[in-house]
Amino acid sequence: MSASQKKTRGELIVLSGPSGVGKSTVISELLSCRRDIHFSVSFTTRQPRTGEEDGVNYSFVSRGEFERMIAAGELLEYAEYVGNYYGTSLKVIREQLDLGVDVLLDIEVQGAAKVRERCPEAVLIFLIPPSIEELSRRLHRRNTDEEAVIQRRLEKARQECRECVHYDYLVVNDTVMNAAQEIQSILQAEQCRTQKRIGLAQGIIGLPAD
Amino acid sequence: MSASQKKTRGELIVLSGPSGVGKSTVISELLSCRRDIHFSVSFTTRQPRTGEEDGVNYSFVSRGEFERMIAAGELLEYAEYVGNYYGTSLKVIREQLDLGVDVLLDIEVQGAAKVRERCPEAVLIFLIPPSIEELSRRLHRRNTDEEAVIQRRLEKARQECRECVHYDYLVVNDTVMNAAQEIQSILQAEQCRTQKRIGLAQGIIGLPAD
DSSP: OOGGGOOSSOOEEEEEOOTTSOHHHHHHHHHHHOTTOEEEOEEEOSOOOTTOOBTTTEEEOOHHHHHHHHHTTOEEEEEEETTEEEEEEHHHHHHHHHTTOOEEEEOOHHHHHHHHHHOTTOEEEEEEOSOHHHHHHHHHHHOOSOHHHHHHHHHHHHHHHHGGGGSSEEEEOSSHHHHHHHHHHHHHHHHHBHHHHHHHHHHHHOOOOO | OOGGGOOSSOOEEEEEOOTTSOHHHHHHHHHHHOTTOEEEOOEEOSOOOTTOOBTTTBEEOOHHHHHHHHHTTOEEEEEEETTEEEEEEHHHHHHHHHTTOOEEEEOOHHHHHHHHHHOTTOEEEEEEOSOHHHHHHHHHHHOOSOHHHHHHHHHHHHHHHHGGGGSSEEEEOSSHHHHHHHHHHHHHHHHHBHHHHHHHHHHHHOOOOO
């Protein structure tokens, strides 16, 4: 990025998508290309899955601690999903955005709706599977849940996908590379939007700063 | 682009910017990377500059012929600029868009405003110089006009730049590669916009087609 294209405030990016769509893999690929993005680790009360690390995938907290955070107004958004709480810390996000750092949130549809309400300038991206059959295959391949849980997740996934109409962008996760590349283009394009660059333009061409 | 990401209708892209900003060079770079884009050659009544070819840079026509096209309703937009007409053929654009081909128009601000009116879904991009001093240097370097003409163009350029607020995106032409790359990202991001992909999403996840 050249000096003339520096921006002052970071972009708040929300990525949602149903269980099994491959969000974590796409996020890893994206973050490996865009090391300047801050990935906001959500707080959750659910049990860690095999291989998940506290503070990396999620910050795992007790139900009591989570409810304290709600009461103290420390969360930008939170939601209950399949019996567990998930939420986002407001403080960390604000600090990063103020520093000009882009912040990526991996949150589900209820949480995204709350972010939209509180931060209308946030960029909302929904990751959809290439087909429902493929989503089902991916959920089975994950193999960490019983069949009944998988079926519940699949039904929930269909419901969540219906909410994609409220997002700014839809990205199909047919391959991880394609999906990560499209998200990168979306982020670059968003930086070029007139309302975000108007200050820069005023500086260059002496627009009246009304 | 994968099969699941094919689109049915082309994107209408408008690129504007003041004289001397380097639009032609950016367009050449863009078209060399995106050979699938159809560049719509404008009609004009102005004299060809050294090196300009009829049907490549512009379709050069007489004032009489241009006025016939206006009367026959054959133009999507036209405008008079520094004593000459410039206009865009409606027929060619429609054919390409219907075939799913993206169409790029290089038109000035009056023309762009008319396109916005008639095609609200068009993507409007304004190319701004990295500084007014650099724009002045570029206009002088072109060296095809007298000083008085250059000064008139520079004043006109300042006025045109004020219109950038009506565009969707601002791209700073600090280097041709950066500018062309940003435009490519904008075009890719636009294809991901929810309203443009909702048909695809309906097909994949069985959304109600309301």
